[in-house]
Amino acid sequence: MFKPDLTRDDVTPESVWLNRRQIIAALGAGSIAGGLPLAANALEELEPHTWEQITTYNNFYEFGTSKSDPAENSQDMVTDPWTVKVDGLVDNPGEYSLADLIGDIPTEERIYRFRCVEAWSMVIPWNGFELNKLLNKVGVQDGAGYVAFETAVLPDVMEGVKFPILDWPYKEGLRLDEAMHPLTIMATGIYDKPIPNQNGAPMRLVVPWKYGFKSIKTIVRISLVAEQPVNTWQHSAANEYGFFANVNPEVDHPRWSQASERVIGAGLFGSRIDTLMFNGYADQVASLYEGMDLRKNF
Numbered sequence: 001m002f003k004p005d006l007t008r009d010d011v012t013p014e015s016v017w018l019n020r021r022q023i024i025a026a027l028g029a030g031s032i033a034g035g036l037p038l039a040a041n042a043l044e045e046l047e048p049h050t051w052e053q054i055t056t057y058n059n060f061y062e063f064g065t066s067k068s069d070p071a072e073n074s075q076d077m078v079t080d081p082w083t084v085k086v087d088g089l090v091d092n093p094g095e096y097s098l099a100d101l102i103g104d105i106p107t108e109e110r111i112y113r114f115r116c117v118e119a120w121s122m123v124i125p126w127n128g129f130e131l132n133k134l135l136n137k138v139g140v141q142d143g144a145g146y147v148a149f150e151t152a153v154l155p156d157v158m159e160g161v162k163f164p165i166l167d168w169p170y171k172e173g174l175r176l177d178e179a180m181h182p183l184t185i186m187a188t189g190i191y192d193k194p195i196p197n198q199n200g201a202p203m204r205l206v207v208p209w210k211y212g213f214k215s216i217k218t219i220v221r222i223s224l225v226a227e228q229p230v231n232t233w234q235h236s237a238a239n240e241y242g243f244f245a246n247v248n249p250e251v252d253h254p255r256w257s258q259a260s261e262r263v264i265g266a267g268l269f270g271s272r273i274d275t276l277m278f279n280g281y282a283d284q285v286a287s288l289y290e291g292m293d294l295r296k297n298f
């Protein structure tokens, strides 16, 4: 049963390395924390969910608020051609075609845990590239401290944007060092197929140590800015959703515990597992938040 590497044959050496470290980190955490068998959790977490699970249980409020809405309602969205505006404190601002923006940046597979703020989780084999490669290409200027992102607003195909469910366009932001971190990717595929509309075609952010709402879909604008931007969920309920949104089992959501999570599809050891600090990526990212009060900066 134990698979020291990942379950797919074609992962890149780098992601094999990253996931080995995650297994080791999770095993270590398990032996200290006791309680639920984290060793089992670690194995289960690295078993990617199925295509069916990943593409039919979604949050994408532009297409409706129930989990099955995005798959059902997003199929008429046309994502080719696609234009992304890059602006703010950059050397090369402009309206880029997606092809020009990505250019020759190669994609690779990253198998990441994905933890929603609603306390459910999956493991997803993304195809994408490090956001830092894109940012280096457009040239980040001195004075830029944050990256802000916006999702498309397409009322012809997005029924949800006709209603004030959220403050459209959906917005997100990262501190520049978070955006430059090698774990932060722009995903353009899943399971070596183009990313489906419901998962954020043609390009969405994935920040694996943060709650899923940070991973903004269907991006049309990337802005380098000096000040910390306000993200959509923070705007809608600042006492419940913060800017940082780092996965943290010790800081509960005001209305529910974040100590554990429901694994979509249920696994060998039951459907609930302990939530890991920084979603299991503490070794790689904890240093970004040294000296910060994670209860205040939640």
Ligand code: MTE
Residues within 6 Å of the ligand: 054, 057, 058, 059, 060, 061, 062, 115, 116, 117, 151, 170, 198, 199, 200, 211, 212, 213, 214, 215, 216, 217, 218
């Ligand atoms: N991006 C946009 N534009 N609109 C959304 O409603 N939902 C977020 C995030 N990105 C959302 C979004 C939330 S709450 C989660 S958990 C993830 O997307 C879900 O990603 P998935 O459907 O690919 O699992």
